[in-house]
Amino acid sequence: MTAVGIDAIEIWTGNLKLDLPGTFAPQKGEDPEKYTKGLGLNASSFPDSYEDIVTMGANAAHRLMDRKGLEPDDIGRIDVATESSFDNSKPVSTYVAGCLESVYEGDFHHANKGERKFACIAGTQSLDDAYNWIRAGRNRGRGALVIATDTALYARGDAGEATQGAGAVAMYIDEDPNLIELSAKQGYGSADETDFLKPNQQFPSVDGKRSVQVYLARMREALEDYESVAGDVHPDDFVFAPFHTPFPGMVRKAAMLAYRHVTRDTAVEEELAEEIGRQPRREAFDDEDAFRDAVREYMDALKKTDRYQEWYAETVDPTLALSREVGNWYTGSVHIARASALKSALESGRDLTGETLLVGSYGSGAQAEIHAETIQDGWEAEIEAMNVDEQLEARYDLSWEDYEEVHDAHNHEMDVDVEEFTTPDEEFVFDGWGRMGERK
Ligand code: CAA
Numbered sequence: 001m002t003a004v005g006i007d008a009i010e011i012w013t014g015n016l017k018l019d020l021p022g023t024f025a026p027q028k029g030e031d032p033e034k035y036t037k038g039l040g041l042n043a044s045s046f047p048d049s050y051e052d053i054v055t056m057g058a059n060a061a062h063r064l065m066d067r068k069g070l071e072p073d074d075i076g077r078i079d080v081a082t083e084s085s086f087d088n089s090k091p092v093s094t095y096v097a098g099c100l101e102s103v104y105e106g107d108f109h110h111a112n113k114g115e116r117k118f119a120c121i122a123g124t125q126s127l128d129d130a131y132n133w134i135r136a137g138r139n140r141g142r143g144a145l146v147i148a149t150d151t152a153l154y155a156r157g158d159a160g161e162a163t164q165g166a167g168a169v170a171m172y173i174d175e176d177p178n179l180i181e182l183s184a185k186q187g188y189g190s191a192d193e194t195d196f197l198k199p200n201q202q203f204p205s206v207d208g209k210r211s212v213q214v215y216l217a218r219m220r221e222a223l224e225d226y227e228s229v230a231g232d233v234h235p236d237d238f239v240f241a242p243f244h245t246p247f248p249g250m251v252r253k254a255a256m257l258a259y260r261h262v263t264r265d266t267a268v269e270e271e272l273a274e275e276i277g278r279q280p281r282r283e284a285f286d287d288e289d290a291f292r293d294a295v296r297e298y299m300d301a302l303k304k305t306d307r308y309q310e311w312y313a314e315t316v317d318p319t320l321a322l323s324r325e326v327g328n329w330y331t332g333s334v335h336i337a338r339a340s341a342l343k344s345a346l347e348s349g350r351d352l353t354g355e356t357l358l359v360g361s362y363g364s365g366a367q368a369e370i371h372a373e374t375i376q377d378g379w380e381a382e383i384e385a386m387n388v389d390e391q392l393e394a395r396y397d398l399s400w401e402d403y404e405e406v407h408d409a410h411n412h413e414m415d416v417d418v419e420e421f422t423t424p425d426e427e428f429v430f431d432g433w434g435r436m437g438e439r440k
Pocket residue numbers: 031032033034035037038039120159160161162163196206207208209211212215244245246247249250328330362363364
């Protein structure tokens with residue numbers, strides 16, 4: 001069967017930067033290490049006042065189409081995943097298509113367009129939709145453009161403020177992909193939860209501590225469900241495990257959970273048992289609290305073992321490098337985790353062709369998905385073509401006063417006249433309703 005998956009990827013970061021240890025921490029009266037070590041973040045990417053989810057998504061897509069030599073006629077489907085949408089009727093993909101049509105010959109009249117919403121997992125759901133569309137033979141030889149774009153901003157003073165971010169990831173899904181083959185096997189964990197909501201308001205209402213627990217619970221269920229279709233997973237089966245990364249500290253917790261889960265009842269658990277004992281079994285405890293304490297004790301011991309630390313350093317840590325510099329991109333977050341891992345492998349000269357990724361996506365509200373991906377032999381050229389380092393380097397470093405001003409701008413009417421900190425450089429900009437998506 002012909003492989004279907006991600007042929008190419010492009011990343012577009014917000015043009016501003018908020019330094020967490022240097023600017024945010026002193027203002028909040030917090031120890032900078034709370035952010036750098038505790039949450040694992042150095043900076044947030046922030047949108048300038050002329051940037052929004054449309055412009056960032058269109059800029060990422062334009063760069064991808066230009067680099068791959070794609071014309072509108074090559075694209076039969078445009079799906080935008082976002083949890084920062086501003087229109088309850090017209091999907092963001094129509095605005096993005098409008099931007100692209102202004103610079104290409106031809107249009108997207110033939111393309112099926114939509115908007116996917118399930119918090120941060122919607123980017124992966126859009127990939128799944130594109131995969132299914134192609135597998136069903138409905139694509140008429142065309143590929144799908146999937147764009148994950150968000151301005152992940154929180155109210156000032158909210159605990160989530162330290163984890164903000166803004167950016168877009170554009171992916172082209174096609175047959176015989178250069179980068180990643182997707183698989184038909186998936187595992188899900190899903191439940192009706194209210195830890196993170198945006199009921200027609202700009203900033204989310206979040207119960208941050210609870211959201212961490214809900215993420216872990218759904219991810220454990222998704223792993224169990226995945227194993228029920230794909231068979232037992234072993235920690236050495238995959239080179240990297242890119243997970244949804246609201247902040248790297250969250251993935252530290254998820255990685256421990258995943259490692260404990262996949263090593264249970266295996267030779268790895270037996271080998272570890274000599275050092276730290278066997279994993280606590282629920283059936284051996286009458287009392288739920290005593291079981292939880294035993295699990296916590298086991299996890300504390302596990303994370304100190306050389307075996308776990310080596311696995312984490314090789315398999316998980318490389319997925320977090322971009323996230324540390326940009327914060328949470330909601331729907332794009334797991335896709336920059338994948339890109340980050342592949343970029344680190346490219347930089348160290350590793351050959352990954354044929355290797356497997358274990359991808360963990362998550363959306364509040366809440367749902368997790370686990371699936372595997374196989375790295376294709378064109379991966380090096382695709383990752384080499386990304387210019388994300390240059391983009392990060394070019395960001396304008398906000399002072400606290402600048403930050404307050406631009407944060408206010410994004411919280412008010414979109415058609416406001418505020419200072420621009422950077423100058424658009426051949427990119428789509430939001431220039432007011434009716435003029436939105438002009439290229440300057
Ligand atoms: N040095 C080193 N570490 C420090 C430190 C210091 N001086 N001070 C604190 N820390 C550590 C803490 O011990 C803690 O680590 P552990 O969790 O491993 O114990 C970490 O830094 C964070 O400290 P706090 O828990 O005190 O931080 P907080 O309460 O201010 O905020 C948060 C944490 C509640 C998660 C907040 O960032 C938040 O609300 N974020 C938004 C919600 C979110 O991202 N949830 C994640 C799951 S939901 C999801 O994934 C969907 C999504 O994208 C939003």
